[in-house]
Amino acid sequence: MSDAYIAVEGGRVVEARARAPGTTRGELVFTTAYTGYEESLTDPSYEEQILTFSYPLIGNYGVREERFESDHVQPNGVVSRELTDDVAEWLESEGVPAVDHLDTRDLVTSIRDEGAKKCGIAAGPDATEEDALAELEKCEHMSDHTDIGAQVSVGEQVTYNEDGDGASVALVDCGAKGSIIDSLLERDAVVTVLPYDATEDDVAAVDPDLLFVSNGPGDPENFERAESLVDAYVGETPIAGICLGQQVVANALGGSTEKMEFGHRGVNQPVRDLRTDRVVMTTQNHGYSVAEPGDLEVTQVNVNDDTPEGLENDDLDVITRQYHPEANPGPHDSLDFFDDVLAMTQ
Structure with missing residues (x-):
């Protein structure tokens, strides 16, 4: 049974597994990088975005602070095919919702074909599809973040x-x-x-x-x-x-x-x-x-x-x-x- 939901602009809702609980929203984007997840997750350019990793396994060489590009995780949320416990625990400690166990290939292809979109995420034992849709409803376009x-x-x-x-x-x-x-x-x-x-x-x-x-x-x-x-x-x-x-x-x-x-x-x-x-x-x-x-x-x-x-x-x-x-x-x-x-x- 799923305990996480990604509501994407246009009406699509994707079910997933919660790895770091919470609700969040942002522009859904993807990176094709297969290494450097620590650097990507601490890159301030990902502020107000939901970062989707196209590479299927994120966290296979742990988490080391000396690789960070800033002092905290920057994306509003994280999506992966599979997150290791090290990364999931790091994201949870920073209060950044994260989900995995979904077809990221399909999600990345839809972004490539249709463009980056607004999305909402709800993750955790009490998360519902309606929670994710409510986050999507509150999500703003990147250009609307005038003082980012x-x-x-x-x-x-x-x-x-x-x-x-x-x-x-x-x-x-x-x-x-x-x-x-x-x-x-x-x-x-x-x-x-x-x-x-x-x-x-x-x-x-x-x-x-x-x-x-x-x-x-x-x-x-x-x-x-x-x-x-x-x-x-x-x-x-x-x-x-x-x-x-x-x-x-x-x-x-x-x-x-x-x-x-x-x-x-x-x-x-x-x-x-x-x-x-x-x-x-x-x-x-x-x-x-x-x-x-x-x-x-x-x-x-x-x-x-x-x-x-x-x-x-x-x-x-x-x-x-x-x-x-x-x-x-x-x-x-x-x-x-x-x-x-x-x-x-x-």
Whole structure:
């Protein structure tokens, strides 16, 4: 007998087994990554989403805090074909509902064919189909989460490697993965992490050599303050961005963004560099993409759908990437992005 239910926009209800009890709601998305579940589950870009794993077994190498990308689980709920006890207990301890023992292949195929959808989950001994439907009824579209940055950003400024000799980086935290900060610190940068709603005065007080806009969840159009910082500093200070950061930079420089049908989430996305014709495999996690690049040149594209993966403007010292060069999890084909970004400060 089932003790968990997933109500999906459009009227479908899927029965499952409860592994971490509770009710929740969010945008139903999937990742094709077969490793790195700890990193995925702590990636702030999954805020307000229900994460479905296409790989059938999640948890087969335990749970280790040193692999976390933030200090807590970020998705609102988790769906898997099978969760190990280690992961289920971790999710329960964090209060994140989780279910398994369902056909995730069918669920993933429906997302791929019909797009990401709103959903509601009810899990536990007293859970009912009506509970899941009630959660679905309350679920909002991602673009409606107008202040989602407040849920994932630091509350106040913090500086790492304060005595370092490297470039000074002002990192606008729209939901930054810890590995992005680590990648900069490994290159001896002095990294000052600023809240997503930092002002021009906040950045001016840092007097950075580089303005860096991080990844994050939701619609880039809802990060207006970060966009205004790019607009204020472009042409004066080198600018970089990853994932949501690329979208924010593009919007600031006359471009536009759009919601994707089901997004890119996984560790095997092929990206082609238009200047070198080299193809690299990349880690990705985004549901929005740049539609028009504005004042930026498209330098890299996704091999599967031709969406922009790299934008640059050599005259303005701007470099952005839609994928995650820091990986974790995933291939390290693009770690030289951080070298290229910091080279703009010299």
